[in-house]
Amino acid sequence: MNQLKPAFGLDSPLVSAIAPRSIELVMRARGDVRLGVPVILSHQGKCVLMIAAETLTLDRFNALAADQQPVQLLLTRHRVAALDVNLGPNDSLASKVVAISVPQGAGLDWVMSMADPAYPRATGHTADCAQPSDLMHDAAIALAKSAQLLPAALTVPIADARSFAQANALCMIDAADVLAELSAERLQAPVSSAVLPMAVHEAGRVHVFRPNDGGVEHYAIEIGNPDLSKPVLTRLHSACFTGDVMGSLKCDCGAQLQATCATMAAERGGLLLYLSQEGRGIGMANKMRAYALQDQGLDTVEANNHLGFNDDERDFRNGAAILKQLGISTVRLLTNNPAKMAILKAQGIAVTERVPLQVGKTAQNTRYLATKAAKSGHLLT
Ligand SMILES: Nc1nc2c(ncn2[C@@H]2O[C@H](COP(=O)(O)OP(=O)(O)OP(=O)(O)O)[C@@H](O)[C@H]2O)c(=O)[nH]1
Ligand SMILES: [Zn+2]
Numbered sequence: 001m002n003q004l005k006p007a008f009g010l011d012s013p014l015v016s017a018i019a020p021r022s023i024e025l026v027m028r029a030r031g032d033v034r035l036g037v038p039v040i041l042s043h044q045g046k047c048v049l050m051i052a053a054e055t056l057t058l059d060r061f062n063a064l065a066a067d068q069q070p071v072q073l074l075l076t077r078h079r080v081a082a083l084d085v086n087l088g089p090n091d092s093l094a095s096k097v098v099a100i101s102v103p104q105g106a107g108l109d110w111v112m113s114m115a116d117p118a119y120p121r122a123t124g125h126t127a128d129c130a131q132p133s134d135l136m137h138d139a140a141i142a143l144a145k146s147a148q149l150l151p152a153a154l155t156v157p158i159a160d161a162r163s164f165a166q167a168n169a170l171c172m173i174d175a176a177d178v179l180a181e182l183s184a185e186r187l188q189a190p191v192s193s194a195v196l197p198m199a200v201h202e203a204g205r206v207h208v209f210r211p212n213d214g215g216v217e218h219y220a221i222e223i224g225n226p227d228l229s230k231p232v233l234t235r236l237h238s239a240c241f242t243g244d245v246m247g248s249l250k251c252d253c254g255a256q257l258q259a260t261c262a263t264m265a266a267e268r269g270g271l272l273l274y275l276s277q278e279g280r281g282i283g284m285a286n287k288m289r290a291y292a293l294q295d296q297g298l299d300t301v302e303a304n305n306h307l308g309f310n311d312d313e314r315d316f317r318n319g320a321a322i323l324k325q326l327g328i329s330t331v332r333l334l335t336n337n338p339a340k341m342a343i344l345k346a347q348g349i350a351v352t353e354r355v356p357l358q359v360g361k362t363a364q365n366t367r368y369l370a371t372k373a374a375k376s377g378h379l380l381t
Contacts (some may be wrong), residue, residue, distance in 0.1 A: 026143075026181040027214045029171040034147035036060075040172040041136045047161035047172070048136050052114035053152035054171050061108045064156050066092060070131050071102040072136050073111055074153045079308030081116065087129035097137040099130040101153070115152035117293060117306055117337040139175035142182045148283030152309040181349045187212040188321040198223065198235030209322050216276035222323050223261055226269030231325040231352040233270035234331040235260045236319040236340050237276040241284055250291070251368055255360025260334055263355075269329065273319050280304070281313030299371040311376060315342055356381060 015355040020028065029039045035054030041048050051060060053073070064071050078088065080098050088101060102111065103125040110122040140153040158164055165172040196204040200223060206279030207220040226232050237244075237260065257272075264270025279287030282304065282326065285360065290303035301311045323331065332353040333341055341351045358381065372378040 004380050007368040021285060023181045023184075023212060024214075025171070025173055025176050029178070029361065030143055030147050031172045031214075032171050033143045034149065038170055039143070039168055039177045040161050041138075041139050041178065042161060042172060043135045043175040045160045048140075048155040049153045049158045049164075049170075050136075050140045050143070050153050052147065052149045053111055053154060054150045056108060056111065058108055058155065059303060061111065061154070064154060065102070065154060070130070070155045072099045072100050072155050073114055074099055074140050075114065075129075076141060076151045076157060076308040078305040078310070079115075079291075080150065082306040082308075084118070085127050087127060089129075090131060091129035095137075097141045099137050099155075100127045101130040103127065108332075111154065115150050116289075118289065124272065130262060132271040135179065136175040139178035142179055145282075145309070146182050147314065148286065149281070150286065150289075153293075160168040181213075184319065185317045186215075186315075188318060188325055191217065192326055196221070198261070200261045203269075207326065210323065218276055219274040220326060221272040221274060222269070223264040223272060224267075224269035226264075226271055228326075228328060231332045231350075232328050233264055233267055233334065233355065234273070234323070234335040234355075235264075235270070235329070236273045236316060236344075238275050238280065238314060241278060247361040249364040251365055252357075252360030252362075256357050261356060263334065270334075271323075271326070272332075273317060273322055275314075275316075277314045280311070281315070282307070282309050299375075301371055301375045302333050311340070317347055319347050320344050323349055336372075336380070338379065340376055354379075 014380045032039050033052050036051065038051045038060070055228055061160060075098050076373070077096050077098060087098065091098065098346060100114070106122070106125045106216060109119070110125055113119040113122040114127070118120055137156070141151050144153050145151050161172060163168070173282050188211055191210045193207040194204045196212035198204045199336065203225050205222040209218045209220065235255055240251060242248035243257060244249045244257050247254050260272055264272065278284050279290065281291070286307060286309065289307055290300070293303040293306050296299065298306055304311055329348070330350040331344065332355055333351050333356050334355045335341065335346065344351055356379065373380050
């Protein structure tokens with residue numbers, strides 16, 4: 001007769017293996033932030049409830065504002081500079097994240113006008129810097145960015161945080177863990193691989209890599225038959241839906257992608273890493289926000305900053321990790337961007353040569369290419 005085994009209990013030795021690890025907890029919190037579900041951040045005994053600004057609903061905003069606790073709006077220094085507001089004596093110019101007291105009587109429209117340049121500026125309220133920024137503020141903004149939302153969030157202090165989290169099924173997470181995990185190098189697990197004959201070359205193979213943050217997969221595409229015993233002609237190409245797929249004339253990405261494939265085919269082989277870092281890492285929605293600002297006269301760097309982002313939010317360590325997974329340690333890199341070479345080298349990949357990729361100039365991207373050269377260090381030859 002079959003003996004029924006007891007169900008898992010808290011004393012089971014398997015529990016520690018089953019419980020989510022630090023990275024998994026952070027990514028679960030990121031999922032909630034993206035959905036607009038509040039998350040509780042803790043640090044050294046203090047706790048705040050945080051919601052990304054762009055996900056705020058009126059009922060959640062009203063609930064926060066009705067509470068007697070001070071509500072703070074977190075913005076990046078870049079966004080504050082774009083708003084051109086004086087935040088008073090508490091503003092420590094050194095902090096990258098700024099905590100602003102939400103003025104009494106200010107509504108959701110005020111919050112959104114501070115967070116998102118697409119909203120008309122709400123007048124009638126003076127914004128003051130609340131206090132020097134702390135780790136929880138940095139973690140809140142890092143989560144919002146990682147969720148590919150605008151880097152702006154509301155926080156409110158919370159007491160009995162653990163009971164509150166349990167009663168409301170909220171994620172509660174240490175701010176230091178958030179910052180450590182979001183800045184750590186991601187593992188890239190090889191998932192699947194298959195032959196892909198292409199127009200440029202009949203010999204080809206796609207390898208799919210999955211980052212250990214539950215994020216979007218990256219692709220490594222062998223074009224032709226690259227000889228791995230020699231420096232491999234390689235490109236780290238960041239996804240550009242508008243350029244790569246739609247043939248946008250606003251950037252050079254589509255032409256660079258095609259030229260890459262053609263050059264690799266002509267040289268009998270190369271490796272194209274197609275990295276899921278749309279919009280220099282800010283995501284498609286934010287890239288279109290940046291394009292809308294460019295329509296108003298800002299350049300590509302100013303537009304990113306105006307939204308609160310850095311010029312470039314990409315992490316090229318993922319490219320180096322994939323190369324290592326494929327056993328590639330020496331490359332000839334197709335790029336005009338010296339930052340890509342520097343990061344590969346820092347990650348232990350030897351770059352024997354930079355192969356320039358000067359293609360795709362159009363009447364519409366003259367300013368974009370000039371800005372990349374002037375402000376982002378891109379080479380013109
Ligand atoms: N935020 C933002 N992203 C843009 C804009 N135009 C293009 N992009 C993104 O910029 C990235 C360009 O990627 P790459 O061509 O690989 O990189 P690069 O830094 O130009 O370097 P090389 O092409 O190697 O010289 C892609 O992720 C595009 O989606 C823009 O105006 N704003
Ligand atoms: Zn592009």
